[in-house]
Amino acid sequence: MAPEPLTDTGPPEGFDPRGRDRDDLYGALARLRDLGEVVYSRQLQAWCVTGHEDIAAILRNDADFSARDHKPRPTLDLPPDVAEILRTWSGDSASLGEMDPPEHTRVRSVINAGFTPWALQPAEADIRATAVQLLQPLTEVAEFDLVADFALPYALTVILRFLGIPEEHHQDCLRWSDHKVQLMVGRDHTPQQLRECATGLRDFGAFARELTARRLAEPREDLISTMLHESPHGHRLTPEEVAALIPTLIITGHTTLAQGLAITVRHQLRSPGGWTAVVDGRVSIPHLVEEGLRLDCPVVGMYRTTVREVTVAGQVLPAGSKVLLLYGAANHDPGRYPEPDHCRPERWPTAAHLAFGRGTHYCAGAGLARAELRIALEELAARFPGLSAASEAGPVYRPTFPLRALTALRVRP
Template identity: 35%
Template sequence: MLPLARVLSRQMLYRDAPDHARLRSLLSRAFTPRTVMTLRDRISDAVDQIITRAAPAGRMDIVADLARPLPLAVICDLLGVPEEDRSALSAWSDPVAEAIGDSRLGADDSRAASQSMGRMLAYLRELLTREEGPPAPHTLRALLATGTENPDQDFDELLANCALLLIAGHETTTHFIGNAALALLSHPQAAEELRNRPELIPAAVEELLRYDSPVQLMLRRARHDLDLAGRSVTAGRAVLLVWGAANRDPAVFPEPDALDFQRPGGRHVAFGYGPHFCPGAALARLEGAVVLEALLTRLPDWKPDGPTPRRQRSLNFRGLIGLEVTFTTATPGDHD
């Protein structure tokens, strides 16, 4: 794991202040709420096209056809990764995500993950030096240009963080869309409520993130001695934060195992907490809202089909391998 760990340890997710704040400030220009909201139509078009393509057959795999390609296309569009390179990027990203999330990793998996990370970094290095002229706003080149304004900034550190953005920007959202679709299929009444009351969609996005959290845990190490919920933790001890369990805490969410789009109060921690709170939350929420609306309006009679959906082999990332559905009518989208 060492070659991979060397790269991961330079990513903001695993840095403390002041490095963390320095790296994170680069992101703030690309991820303003305004930039994210301008993506709504593009996301909507992409979802419509996917559903329109599946309509003649009357069936689709929500994971393979929608939940995987959509977030990848969105983050690559935003960051300026050319279309022809995206499938390679996704193929390099998967072994890395698996290595981060899987507690039963073998030597071959670690090697594959390290090699994939190496290839992704080599690709990014080439991409970011390939083009000339001023970079388009919000792209990786723009982030890089901001980073290299500082003469002490290390190029490899920037590349490691570009890789984080690309990996974190799609793997988790893929799981979210798959988990949300499965939850709706298994709760037809809740789905019907949402179909009739689309104003509940933002609340439904939050509840679905709470109910089946795509990122289940985070391992941190205490920097100082501290008291945590009545337990003393000495400096250097590892602390496993289980977001998924916190999101089912009955003291915060009464009847935590119920899916309730009108649940009062209670803030989930599916995007983490504190200084590392997910900077992609607004984008993920937007993608989730657009997808929910499209699935509910365009596939009113969708049903699960095929084998019982299986979960990915990961302790950390909670997502599906596939989710096949059939439907008889796909109502036309706005953009047909």
């Protein structure tokens, strides 16, 4: 492990994305960028990289930057029994996000077989039906929470149906997913609360293994069956590997999506005439999807570890250094995006962002996510032409850095 630098090169008051800087994260990222392209944060125990070009170059360089151990830092000090469950709940397979090539290449090629345009296209009608079913009852109410009443159940239902998870288990999957997020980022939990989350995770793992066994015996038209039975380029996954992937796909597949949708709607509601422009078609919804993700990306950053000594933007980083790639900062890089803090859907389709990462670990579900966001915005615009914010209050985020999670978005139909 690389020795920690003695001093914090971040802002004098520290970079505190889980606390003070949570609700104005982009102000804090701009201050961080002003200090340099690579600054050390003692609080996050990592070198923070803010520039678009530097991050894109790191993501192209698997030889020098490993994805192993990309847990948010500092890691939680967990009771031993909880730590043991966390180590074993999903079996022995490493998590996809922490694999390096060639192991990663094998697993990703099988997952990719489930996300081809041929797999996604037929799913679109089902995604739209899910949106309509959830939105219809909301046309009858005076006010609702776009996060809890639509974005979260929509995102969760879509990924669960895509995987082929029976409806009666959907609420369990929501609860277990939240347990996983809390165990990853929760700072103020009692040992008892941590144990409850860990027990939930153990149940999640057992459920995934049991469902995998069923799909192995009786394949269906769903992602779990594809991952079990497809062998692109001769690559295959074991049932244990597929079972370990199920919770990952559920968690990454819905928390990010719900956030991307909520934040995009929020931006349009706050800008004068913004929602009307969506409703009457003056704003292209696919372009708005990209700009919404660029403006406030659901995954603000990801960790990598240097394999050997490397130099990034003039800063020498010893082997074993933790590097936090701040996708959120890169997406506001003023050298690349004029007026980076403004919503400008007309930047697209010529711009490109890092909201889905890039390179080896580029988001496996990006195509599905884009379809979900587009369909949700189309159906919202069709049913709620007069949608407005029910409160002037600023946004409040959960302390889940580097994942972004808006707590609520009260709206009037």
